[in-house]
Amino acid sequence: MPTIVSHPDEVKVLSRRFGKGATNIEKYIALDGYKATQLAIEKGPEWIIAEMKASGLRGRGGAGFPTGMKWSFVPKTSEKPKYILVNDESEPGTCKDHVLFLEDPHAVIEGTIIAGLAVGAKTGFIYLRGEYRYLLKIMEKAVADAYAKGFLGKNIFGHAGVDFEIITQTGAGAYEVGEESALMESLEGKRGIPRIRPPFPAVVGLYGGPTVINNAETIANAPHILLMGGEAYAKLGSERNGGTRLFGISGHVERPGVYELPMGYSLRDAIYKVAGGIKDGKALKAVVPGGASCPILKADEIDIGLDFDQMAKAGSMLGSGGIVVLDETVSIVEFALRTIRFYQHESCGWCIPCREGTDWIKKTLTRFHAGGGNKKDIDNIQYLAENMMGRTFCPLGDAAAMPTLGFVKKFRSEFEEYLEGKRVENPLIQITPVGEPELAGAH
């Protein structure tokens, strides 16, 4: 079981029920559970959306799109049914949703109902990655309990004509299905291949109906926002970045874990104070600040606040809040290879720049890592990545290109030294450097 960690600098909004047995519906109700939904039914959709907009909440899946605005894009009337679709984030380095489903499943359910009330949807889907089977069971139990209480189904909370159904769903192992349009394809029982946009999901989404797609953490914030008020929530964070966020700090730190910190909290403090500093007293080399797709930050670039805007200014992204910390012993060449191997494996193959780009970068880096590289390779990797950027159907191409560019630009000297023979002494990724490389555990 995941270890639940805590630190005095945390501001517990979303995590305030963690560790308190809130999977039990009675416990959840005793801890202010399902009050927000009843308030939302009484006050109506305009109030909900106004509070969500005032909260400054931005999507916690990675893109950081303002949630209130997303909800307001859904047309008021629609011939086809509207849907709410909630998923978890599979970005490497991200496990915050894991803790959320484990500790507070009803908050996800409440948020989904509230989103439904806001946009006029009567059905919500909660889609969990296939690996999270035990969490799916926890969600299924929570949904069943909510039905038994009359919080889901017909005439919820005794309000005539207010209906909401939730269907829980499992994936079967595909990172690409975290992309909104591929997610809808998967839920419709197809290969997870992205759709071209426009039309956007808010207008034409799941089964052709208007659809709101939110990350589980985003949606679980909704009940808290309605109870405390949008403005109060916004004040917890930094400018244009309302509230708090679950940050998963992993890699070479003393106390890895999921911590809830205010938006704008210092990245340096997150690493050195909250997570206890670098493991075994080593020196910091670099940080991947928001999951594998975010460009790497060097050790001298960590004096910035953890919010979407400050991260963008620093040339990286806040992404999914998965902070991966690298100590001085890490080979960037090897780390870059492991990163691109992931994106190559997960590329759905639908569009050429991503399918070919990830594959060629992987092949080049594999040969490079094995000692068969030359100086042109570095430029070639950069060229390939630059030509993937913005040229793909969905953001997976960018997600592969951005970290790659970060590695070769910021650590170019390390790639060059690698050519001069300064290699990894004990490579983690075992490769035979002859001909077409045989990847260790090539997927």
Next chain:
Amino acid sequence: MATVSNTIFSPELAARFDKLATIYPVKRSALVPMLLYAQDEVGYVSDEVVAELAVRLDLLELDVRSVLSYYSMLRTKPAGKYNVQVCTNISCMLRGGFELLQHCKDTLHIGHKETTKDGLFSLEEVECIGACCWAPAVQVNYDFHENLTPAKMDAVLAAYAAGKGRNELPSPSIGSPAPEAR
């Protein structure tokens, strides 16, 4: 058609599939979960599974196979009773994921996507399984094992070999009681 008279699945799973095919606005939506639940029971997605799911969801077998080949957790060949999935993605890599994978290879004497002769274990190097803060992490079937070292890994494997693994295969019943929360 919702029910299949000569089903290859257990009565419980067949009943669950009957229901799954009705809960979505479009029947086909049940395909991905059905494939996974069928694999849990049969061990892999066999030709028979493909044929029956196609009938259940009014699809061509080709449609089923097209979806099947997309998802990395679905397999078309049997695996060991306990499928040991070692994550080597970035967070796990930094905390010993590759060493753990090598240790499993050495201990079980098998490689990536191979199965031991007795059919007890198979091994797989997998992409991120979403347990990054408790790295290195391994999944044995659906059970998570976190903060592992080679020694702890040995204990985990020994427990499964002795039939004392955590929860074996999950029962696929809707609304089944949750495992102990913490």
